[in-house]
Amino acid sequence: MTKLIGLASTKGGVGKTTICLNLAAVLARGGARVAVMDADPAAHATAVGEMGQLPFPVVPQLLEEVEAKAVAAWTKAVRATQADYVVIDAPGALGAAFGAVVAIVDLALIPVGASMLDIRGAAETVGIVRRHRKAGGRGRPDILVVPSRVDRRTGSGRDVVGTLAGLTEPVAPAITLRAVVADSLSSGEPVPAETPSGQEFSALAEAVRIRLETL
Numbered sequence: 152m153t154k155l156i157g158l159a160s161t162k163g164g165v166g167k168t169t170i171c172l173n174l175a176a177v178l179a180r181g182g183a184r185v186a187v188m189d190a191d192p193a194a195h196a197t198a199v200g201e202m203g204q205l206p207f208p209v210v211p212q213l214l215e216e217v218e219a220k221a222v223a224a225w226t227k228a229v230r231a232t233q234a235d236y237v238v239i240d241a242p243g244a245l246g247a248a249f250g251a252v253v254a255i256v257d258l259a260l261i262p263v264g265a266s267m268l269d270i271r272g273a274a275e276t277v278g279i280v281r282r283h284r285k286a287g288g289r290g291r292p293d294i295l296v297v298p299s300r301v302d303r304r305t306g307s308g309r310d311v312v313g314t315l316a317g318l319t320e321p322v323a324p325a326i327t328l329r330a331v332v333a334d335s336l337s338s339g340e341p342v343p344a345e346t347p348s349g350q351e352f353s354a355l356a357e358a359v360r361i362r363l364e365t366l
């Protein structure tokens with residue numbers, strides 16, 4: 152069975168594309184068949200994929216209309232993907248793509264920074280995903296909050312698990328703010344596996360695998 156994972160945030164710039172591509176890279180390196188669907192009209196994931204260094208395909212799969220026919224066609228295309236894991240990158244806004252992603256995925260990853268203002272944004276996303284889950288009636292998606300761009304110099308960053316506990320959803324291992332994370336994708340590559348950041352993405356992938364197994 153193909154596992155569908157979606158990056159979800161109503162807030163932009165939280166690290167969705169970065170997490171999407173690096174998570175996909177860890178899963179692919181582990182031997183799984185992985186495809187990334189780029190549902191963001193800004194097409195950042197597609198642009199990185201076009202640099203030709205990623206160990207999985209990035210497929211542009213845009214959805215800009217809320218019209219039922221368009222959503223159905225999009226959903227059909229995503230479901231037809233042959234892979235063990237399909238990871239979907241979405242735009243950082245509420246819209247057609249956000250709804251369609253939440254309606255289809257098994258697991259919604261919600262990246263969030265560790266400051267109070269970041270958490271307010273994430274709380275909104277968590278609330279919306281929960282409402283979609285209830286309306287969808289299939290008990291999915293499951294939610295995993297991913298501490299992202301965590302600055303260890305700040306108090307809230309050092310105590311990220313405590314800081315995010317208020318969201319009352321499971322919290323994944325954190326991804327620290329580091330130059331190597333931004334620089335790697337700028338050169339079209341995932342973070343090298345042996346670096347501290349690479350190990351953080353491996354720990355995240357392990358948490359995702361475990362979470363999906365329990366569903």
Ligand SMILES: Nc1ncnc2c1ncn2[C@@H]1O[C@H](COP(=O)(O)OP(=O)(O)OP(=O)(O)O)[C@@H](O)[C@H]1O
Binds near residue numbers: 162166167301327
């Ligand atoms: N762990 C990290 N360390 C350093 N820089 C990071 C990290 N995660 C993301 N960034 C940087 O933060 C910025 C936003 O990241 P990214 O594009 O992944 O977020 P996004 O949620 O996909 O944004 P958008 O809503 O615009 O699609 C980028 O410049 C990226 O390089």
Ligand SMILES: [Mg+2]
Binds near residue numbers: 168195242
């Ligand atoms: Mg993005």
